Amino acid sequence: MDRILTRLSQVLLFLLSLLLPGCTGRATVSAIDIQVLSAREYYDEVLAIAREWQPDAYLQFANANVIQPYYSRRPLRLSYSFLSKSERSKALLVWIHEDLTIESEVVYIGGSAEGRQEIQSEQWVLDDMDAIQIAQEAGGNEYINKYRSVEITAYLEYRKRGNDDTVIWRVSYLRPEGDGSIHIEVDAITGEVLEIRE
Numbered sequence: 568m569d570r571i572l573t574r575l576s577q578v579l580l581f582l583l584s585l586l587l588p589g590c591t592g593r594a595t596v597s598a599i600d601i602q603v604l605s606a607r608e609y610y611d612e613v614l615a616i617a618r619e620w621q622p623d624a625y626l627q628f629a630n631a632n633v634i635q636p637y638y639s640r641r642p643l644r645l646s647y648s649f650l651s652k653s654e655r656s657k658a659l660l661v662w663i664h665e666d667l668t669i670e671s672e673v674v675y676i677g678g679s680a681e682g683r684q685e686i687q688s689e690q691w692v693l694d695d696m697d698a699i700q701i702a703q704e705a706g707g708n709e710y711i712n713k714y715r716s717v718e719i720t721a722y723l724e725y726r727k728r729g730n731d732d733t734v735i736w737r738v739s740y741l742r743p744e745g746d747g748s749i750h751i752e753v754d755a756i757t758g759e760v761l762e763i764r765e
Contacts, residue, residue, distance in 0.1 A: 601703070602634045604645045604663060606723065607694040613647050613661040616671055620659045621651035625685035627658065631695040633719035635711060638743070641718060645695075650676075650683055684725045690734040691755035695721040698736030698758075702751040705760045710740045710749055718743055726752060726761070735761060 606629045617624035627648045632641045643665040650658050661671045699707070699721055711717050718741045726735040734755040741748045752762040 600636050601699065601719065602643055603631050603696055603699055603721070604643060604665075605694050605696055606631055606645055606647075606721075607691075609645060609663050610647075610688070613663070613669070614649075616661055616669070617647075617649040617659050620649070620671075620673065621654050623653055624649040624651050624659060626688075627683055627686065629686075629695070629723040631699075631721040633699060633721065635717065635719055637711065637715040638717055640743070650685075684732065686723065686725065686734055691723055691736075693736060693753065693755050693758055695723070695736060698753040698755070699738055701753050701758055701760060702736075702738035705751050705753075706749060706763055707738065707740055707751060714742055714747075716743060717741065723755065733761070 610626075610629075614624075614626070617626075627650045629648075630646045632644045634641075634643050645663040647661045648658050649661070656675060657673050658676045659671060659673050661669065663669055693701075699719070702721075707719070711719075720739050720741075722737045722739065724735060724737060726733045726737075736753045736755055738751045738753065739748060740750075747765065749763060749765050751760060753759070754761055
């Protein structure tokens with residue numbers, strides 16, 4: 568418990584240091600100039616859009632495209648996917664673009680939404696910015712400095728290992744030519760690095 572409280576206080580101090588200068592929901596998160604939109608900051612707004620679609624809508628995943636100085640072919644953007652227990656064959660996708668415009672679309676999904684786990688707000692205390700900062704320190708900075716042309720995404724999802732279900736941020740560093748990648752999984756509550764794999 569003490570470890571969790573210590574980590575939460577570190578995260579809060581980090582967030583304050585990011586948000587006090589401008590409170591724009593956009594921040595640089597490491598020594599390398601990496602930019603990302605805050606998934607937490609816009610979550611209430613996109614959840615309201617999802618609840619207009621279906622009152623019982625719930626978050627299935629969130630994804631953040633990240634810009635770094637050596638590779639920026641993909642735009643700065645957030646995306647969220649919502650499911651509904653009453654509308655099992657459809658999902659609502661919501662995007663927040665770099666200019667902060669919001670777009671949404673209802674799509675048909677393969678199979679049924681039944682059994683797909685809901686990500687509750689309290690299950691992801693860490694924002695994407697926090698997870699990326701942790702991933703940068705756990706090897707991401709080194710990977711970017713080595714290969715330069717690296718695409719970065721942060722993906723909020725359930726991680727299932729045996730009987731253990733944990734909500735994680737999976738921060739992926741992908742070389743666009745398909746020449747390699749690393750994936751750093753960060754516990755979305757404690758900030759613990761759970762796995763680093765190539």
